[in-house]
Amino acid sequence: MPPPLLQGPVHTLLKPPPPPLLLLLLITLLPTTTSHTSSTTNPPPLSTSLSQWQSARATYYAASDPRDSVGGACGYGDLVKAGYGMATVALSESMFERGQICGACFQIKCVDDLRWCIPGTSIIVSVTNFCAPNYGFTSDDGGKCNPPNKHFVLPIESFEKIAIWKAANMPIQYK
Secondary structure (H helix, E strand, O other), X not given: OOOOOOOOHHHHHHOOOOOOHHHHHHHHHOOOOOXXXXXXXXXXXXXXXXXXXXXXXXXXXXXXXXXXXEOOOOOOOEOXXXXXXXXXXXXXXXXHHHHOOOOOEEEEEXXXXXXXXXXXXXXXXXXXXXXXXXXXXXXXXXXXXXOOOOEEXXXXXXXXXXXXXXXXXXXXXXX
């Protein structure tokens, strides 16, 4: 049988006193961990780099068969059934990060071409595929997905929300 719980005035005297308020405040304000390493380079804050527009180019593909939206280097399967619809993009090698970027979202807008851009528009797309380099061409003469190019390949349905399809290979900005 367990011993009875102490309930009397003697037990109350044996309890430790509550810590002073100042001690609690200091414990709360002190850092809980310290680092013993230092870095000579600090990357820019993520929120700053994500809010800045960067330059790239974009082209489109026209799927003649709905099954063309199935698959992709990221392995998402049927993109329409997975909920992506046509708001998808394949990225060039210099942006694809060996698949680590899969699922990321980008806001894209057409720039610098008043003839083909649809002013004041932008789209948001998710990375679902890879645009393979074509080393049979140089980066500035047909090898649009070759390093160091930053290139987006969109379904024509998405491309036509920011540019006229006749534009083919458009300068864009993304973030």
